[in-house]
Amino acid sequence: MTEKPKLGVYICHCGINIAATVDVEEVTEYAQSLPNVVVARNYSYMCSDPGQLLIKNDIKEHGLNRVVVASCSPRMHEPTFRKALQEVGLNPYYLEMANIREQGSWVHEDREAATAKAKTLVAAAVAKVRLLEPLTSREVDAEPAALVIGAGIAGIQAALDIADAGFKVYLVEKSPSVGGRMAQLDKTFPTLDCSACILTPKMVDAANHPNIELLAYSEVEEVGGFVGNFDVKVRKKARYVDVSKCTGCGDCAKECRLANRFPNEFDEGLGKRSAIYLPFPQAVPAKYTIDPEKCLFLTRGRCGKSPKCVDACRAEAIDFEQKDEIVTFKVGAIVVATGFDVFDPAKKPEYGYTDYPNVITGLEMERLVSASGPTGGDIVVHNGEEEITPKEIAFIQCVGSRDQSVGNEYCSRVCCMYTAKQAHLIKDKIPDATVKVYYMDVRAFGKGFEEFYDRVRREGIRYVRGNPSEIFKRGNKLVVKVEDTLTATPLEDEFDLVVLAVGLEPRSDDRKIIDLLRLSQSPDRFFLEAHPKLRPVDTASDGVFLAGCCQGPKDIPDTVAQAKGAAASALIPLARGKVAIDAQVAEVIEDTCRGCGFCVSICPYTAIELVTINRMGHSVEVARVNEALCKGCGSCSAGCLSNSIQPRSFRDRQILPQIAALGGIR
Amino acid sequence: MRGMKMTTENQTFAEKFDLLGCIQCGRCTGGCPVTVRTNLNVRRFVYDAYNEDLLDELSRMAEIWDCTGCHTCAVRCPKGLKPLEVLIGLRSLVVESGKTQPTVRDALESTFMEGNPWEKPRATRGDWMEGLDVKIAQPDQSVENLFFVCCTIAYDPRVKIVAQNMVRLLEKAGVDYAFLGEDESCCGSEVFTLGEDGLFEMIVEDNTELLNEYQAKRIVALSPHCFTTFKTHYPDLNKPVLHYTQLLAELLEQEKLVFKNGLAKKIVFHDPCYLGKQSGVFDEPRRLLKAIEGVELVEFNRARERSLCCEGGGGKMWVESESKIERLAETRIKDARALEADIVAVACPFCVLTLEDAVKALGYEEEMRVAEIMELLGELDGAQDKSNSA
Structure with a gap:
């Protein structure tokens, strides 16, 4: 100095x-x-x-x-x-x-x-x-493209916004069709517009957008690099159907030897599908997929004399030789929109969900009430003895939400309103039905929600304040054991159908995304944002943004808003074309580095690698820091055996006097 | 320490039972089995007990003695509260004031003096062993399975067969076992639910010291009440605790349990609250019953996590219910009758007593019987001496 x-x-x-x-x-x-x-x-x-x-x-x-x-x-x-x-x-x-x-x-x-x-x-x-040195931050070029993981409404919206801004988007969806959970819904609260009617145009837009490359039935396998320069590897799973030939006619599924033998995931298992299937009629892409775990030919090597789908397909699109395909590309930013699972009520055995066919989840109710659902929109259930049109129907709120006993302390934010909506739809379809909603608090916080709740109550939906404790059977009726807490009356009310308003949970396969992108989770196990208020779509990994329910339960308007926010944030490095790299990162003193690689194994950000250099005529290995990945955490420095790697502004000669001063030594 | 409350004695009622954590959802009262026949509304007590001025009045309400300790309220509570312990806390106030019912007072005194609530002499705790060659545990001898009999099984002529048959079965299967004999003393389960805090604390200390002394790999409890009490209220116990059905299921898997005869009967298993709801042991007793040749095992509609309490626990053995409405045990037996079960199998001494009373009250003795699983297993080997069990 x-x-x-x-x-x-x-x-x-x-x-x-x-x-x-x-x-x-x-x-x-x-x-x-x-x-x-x-x-x-x-x-x-x-x-x-x-x-x-x-x-x-x-x-x-x-x-x-x-x-x-x-x-x-x-x-x-x-x-x-x-x-x-x-x-x-x-x-x-x-x-x-x-x-x-x-x-x-x-x-x-x-x-x-x-x-x-x-x-x-x-x-x-x-x-x-006094001991600090001047530093200069650098900038590197950003790849003008984005990866969006998950093609539900959040992923679709984020992809459309980024693509509309003029940048390339790789939209990766794990299942055979885009659309996600919103595609499964019948009407949306509180406006009652048809979910499919407002969603399917967006699904088609995403698939046809010149800037969007849709990778459906695909999974992200590897993500390397850093903000502005991510290297992505995606596995396109074999559909065993040539999508360039498939016309989506459906002849294959009709002829399949195992036609309509398997629970259809899209209908929450209420409907059936074949081993070759289109998840739902409006699926995008409208291409069939062979389920490799169910198909006779793929599991046993033969399907009669020749597979019936092959015989039926006039476009000759079936291709059992098809293999998974690996696609690699570079992007500057990533939007994670992987969505949620619904709570599995089998975890609350007191509600008898696995015992009684007429105890169903809210999502099953969506399929049941939907005109495109397995019953064509007729609300019919099996009460264990016969198919009936239920006349006495109960909704139970907060199943798997606000409940420490199942490890979910949070409110799922959508169940109060989807219950109100479903109660309304039931009353519409079965006017003489008695519908009761058992609740502990009604949370109608969104725009138009309280007004909708008011409307539904006046339509004759009876709200009873008490969270049921148990369901059992008496004759052919379901008995809901509950206390009306407003009158302090313990009740055993009888019903034909009980709908469990199941909450939202982090996806069971979230771990893979967490490891891939080094994401953190909040105590509720959803993905953690960088700041709960001021950086709600950012993550601790620069250039990785969150949209939709992967970050926490939310309704469609909030999901779309967050997706638009994530898209706007992802667009910053893409539009600027550059990303700044912090100067306060680790630096290797190559002269003393012994190339032991200890720092490489310690670094939580995989920012260090060993490279070979020429040291006075000898090839030796030394550590090298990728400054774009380094967060300056100092773990490497603490671990280094020869003091050869130190973060700038936190070098030993800078922090030891600071520590001494803390101890009163000048 | 900055006015911090350091001991539990300084906790207020609301702090001790986390009353402010309650959201008044009603799952406790909604699930409470006795609401169909008594005025007990446990949610109201959780709500009212926040007001310290009301505690005295609340403790004088008869309903606090209606709780059977089944724990349904605690299992169902979404906020981790144990509403029944609020009732126990109120019972404690009564016990402290010395104004308990004489039956309760006698049970507690007997537990203090004789190590059992049945007012039996400590010296006769091992009388059930008469005529059997029972291995008695020695502190310096290591043993795999240390058995804890339970006061009710040790003294009650109706259920001592459980322990007797267990000895026969262990001998036959060549299991490394030992019993505590006359050194055994009440686990305190009922003392806890009756609200005698001080005595319970003392029992836990004494029993922990006693049980920790033995070089046993694990403790096997014959009663679900002892089993669950050890597991939940004995933090310093140095060995794991099993219920006997878990041990036998293990032997079954190792093919060490072979039954000579079959039993061509329709059996329904009644899940004891302390075994099922409270400790999650549902499958082992069923596995044992299914292993018996000829048995047709049927299920109650309200089985496993939804099992209906028999009203045997929570100190109810010493507090008679005022209600004239049908006992839950009778409801249970009617359900079993509707299933046309020949035998209601249980794995708890209290369930045997309450359900058998119900069979008698309903006059179903000809059609069905209540049996502890150990009774049935004994009969399969023809080992049971009828005169011994009477």
Whole structure:
């Protein structure tokens, strides 16, 4: 370091957040006494415009070359103050923050002790800031394309927005058709528009968009690289049907030897499909798929003399020789829209879901009431003895939601309203039916929800406040054992049909996506956003964004809004064409690195690899950091046996004096 | 320490039972089996007990003694509360004040003095072994399975056959076992539900010390009440606890359990609350019954997690119910009758007593019988001496 350090120290009151507990005047006086400190000041809000101006003026006036801000955690305002330094021509990395709020005033009550601690934290920051070096952040080109994982309404919407902005989108969907859960729904609350009618045009748009490459029946297998430059590998699973030839006529499925033998996933098992199938009539792409686990020819090697689907297909599209295909491509950003599972009520055996065919889930009710469903929209159920049109129908709220006993503490946010909607639809189709909704709280928080709830109650849907405890059978009736909590009356009410308003759960196959993209989960096991309020679609992995129910339960409007948000965020690196790479990353001293590879195995971000270099005529291996992947966490440095890898701004010679100062050693 | 409450004694009623965690959803009362015949509404107690001024009044309400300790309310609670323990907490207030029913007082006193609630002398706890060569555990001898008999099985002439047949079966199967004999003392299950905190704490300490002394791999309890009490209220026990049906299912799998004869009967199994709902043991007793040749095993509509309580637990052996409405045991026996079952099989001494009373009350003695699984297994080997069980 050539020039003598000239420090400015700025102590923030943060209103009363800091000042009420820490004597900021005393800390300022103390800071003034520290070596190399030219000026020390305190101010009500350092992060405000006048606060920043104070710092900028001092830099200009006193020729400061180092700045310490004693305020909050650097998480929020380090970028603010770095920018202030930069604006007056000082290297932005000549800044150190002392966190006297989260680590001081907020966690202490004793003013004297909190003030003493604040002084120590300031002294430590002063000790370090003198030793900081100027750093420059770099930029690299961003690939002008995006990957969207999952093609439900969230994925479709995000893909359409990115594609409409003029960028290439790879839309990957695991199942044979796009559409996701929304395609299974009958009407949508509270407006009662037909779900398929508003969704299918978007499905078709996504498939036909010139900028969207739809990879249906495909799974992402590998993701490497970093924001702006992700390398993606996708497995296109063999459909055993040549999609370029298949006309979607359906002759194959009709002729299949195992025609209509398997529960149709789309109809929640209420309908049947063949071994070769189209998940639902409006499926996109409208191409048939052979289920490799069910098809006789694929499982046993023969299907009569010759497979009937082959005989039936006039387009000669069946191809048992088809193999999985691997597709690789590069993208600049990724949107995760993998959706949810519905709660499996078998986990609450007291409701008898696995015992009684007339205890069904809300999603099964959607298929039952849908004109495109297995009954053509007729509400008929089997009561164990015969098919009936149910006349006494109960809905049970919060099945698998708000329930610690099944590990789901959260509210699923959609069940109250889909119940109200289904109750309305039942009343519409079976006017003389008695419909009761057993609830503990009705949460009608969205636009038009409370109004819809009001309407449904006035249509004669009876809301009973009490969450049922048990269902058993008496004769051919289901008995719901429940307390009406408003009158404190224990009841045993009898019904023909009970609909369990099952909640939403993280997908059972989420682990794969978590490992692939290094995502985190919140305590509810849904994917964790970078900040619950201010970065709701970002993740801790730069360039990876969340949309829809993979992040938490939400209804369609919220899902679409979040998808649009994720698309807008993903578009930032694509539109800019560049991504900035932080300068505070690990650096290898190649002269002393022994190439042991310990750091490679420690690094949680797979940012380090071993490369061969020429060291005085010898080929030797040394560690090399991919600066775009490195987060500057320092794990490598802590593990390095020869002190050859250190994060910039956190080198031993920078942080050891800081630690010494914390211990009272100057 | 900054005014922090360091001990449980300093906890308020609301803190101890997490009353503020309750959302008044009603699943507790909704699931409570006795609501069909008593005025008990456990949700109301959880709600009202938050008001400390009401505690005295609440503790004087007769309903608090209607709880059978079946735990349905706790199993169903979405917020992890144990509503029944609020009732037990109220019972504690009564016990502390010394105003308990004489029957309860006597049971508690007997447990304190003699190690059993049945007012029997400690010295006769091993009388059930008469005529049998029973291996008695020694602290310095290691043993695989240390058996815990239960006060009711040890003293009640109707159910002591459970222990007797167990000895015969263990000998025949060559199982490494030992019984505690006269050293055994009440597990405290009923003391806990009757609300005698202090005595229960003492019992847990004494029993933990006693059981930890033995070099046994595991403890096998004959009663689900002892089994579940050990599992949930004995945190310092140094060995795992099994219910006997789990051990026998294990022997069955190892093909060490062979029955000489079959039994051509229609059997329905009644899940004891302490074994099923509370401890999740549903399959093992069924596996044992299915292994008997000729048995047709049928199921109650309300089976397993939805099993109907027989009203034998929760101290109900010492608190007579005022209700004139049909007992749940009778409902259960009527259901069994509708299934045309010859035998209602159970794996709990209390269930035997309550269900058998119901069979007698309903006059079904000719059509059906109630039997502990151990009774049935004994009969298969012709090992049972009828005079012994009477």
